[in-house]
Amino acid sequence: MRKLLTPLLLALSTFLSACSPVGLLNALSPTDSYSKTANIAYGNDPRQQLDIYTPTQKKAGPTPVVLFFYGGSWNSGERADYQFVGEALASRGYVAVIADYRLYPQVRYPDFLKDSAHAFAWVHNNIATYGGDAQHLFVMGHSAGAYNAAMLALDPRLLAAEGLSPANMRGWIGLAGPYDFLPIKNPDVRPVFFYPNSPPDSQPINHISATVLPTLLIAARDDELVNPQRNTAGLAKRLRGAGVPVSEHYYDGVSHITLVAALSKPLRGKAPALEEIVRFIDSDAGRKP
Structure with a gap:
């Protein structure tokens, strides 16, 4: 069996290195670990919708909730492409929510963050109907989505507009996020942030403050799209300097794209990202031993 799986993993890895994690990963991911409620509107725009993955097998006690934002340079992305993320989280007993948000050129900074905050508020106020515990609500994202998650956790103005605050989440999780990227080099991202007049408070x-949540x-390790030393390591250092508890991990053998793909069942052998996420959530972001 191992001899058969190895070529498959290599083929999937090669495919995903050049493509978004769509179609193939979803087709190879199980569907018996969750029930899905799709196309729920959290706003009036067609892009303001989300899908909920409720686990078939729940953990004992309160059911944690993970709100996930995908990447795509704020120019592209569809929540349906990340069914494999919903499956991964639901398979571990969490209610997973995957939200769309408006993209460039329809909007620029900070409107997609306002969408993210609005989605968070909807989840906070309604997730009990779908079996989740709003008192154990985590925010997670990959790439541009990790930026969205970071800003919800770090900039209290965003959730304040919804009558909430970062204290309404238990912690946040960032995968390959851009957290410190001025001046902007990526030509696709420049117009999103009004280059060359990108506002410093977009970063x-x-x-950073001592009130920021566990992270x-x-x-x-060799991400060629978002520099991990400047962004992940730099943010971790600043957070620790402010007394914020941070768990920080770097993996070999994965790229910017295959890092999130490693959450899928076919590619979980490439990096232990899902295990680390489970450890973080099950410890209540480090609050429990």
Whole structure:
């Protein structure tokens, strides 16, 4: 069996290195670990919708909730492409929520963050109907989505507009996120943040305080798209300097894209990202031994 699996993993890894994790990963992911409620509107725009994955097998006690934002340089992305993330989280007993948000050129900074905050508020206020515990609500994202998650956790103005605060989440999880990227080099991202007049307060690293929540940061060690030393390591250092508890991990053998793909069942052998996420959530972001 191992001889058969190895070529499959290599083929999947090669495919995902050049493509978004769509279609193939979802087709190979189990569907018996969750029930899915799709196309729930959290706002009036067609992009303001989310899907909920309720686990078939729940953990004892309160059921944690993970709100996930995908990447795509704030230019692209569809929640349906990340069914494998919903499955991964639901398979571990969590209610997973995957939200769309408006993208460039329809909107620019900070409107997609306002969408993220609005989605968070909807989940906080409604997730009990789907079996989740709003008192154990985590925010997670990959790449541009990790930026969105970081800003919800670090910039209290965003959730204040919804009558909430970062204290309404238990912790946040960032995978390969851009947290300190001025001046902007990526031509696809420049217009999103009004380059060359990008506002400094658009950067998560500029919103550090001792009140920030426990944080889990994960990155590919050789990420060629988002520099892990400047972004992940830099943010972790600043957070620790402010007394914020941070768990920080770097993996070999994965890229910017295959890091999130490693959450899928076919590619979990490539990096222990899901195990680290489970450890973080099950310890209540480090509050429990």
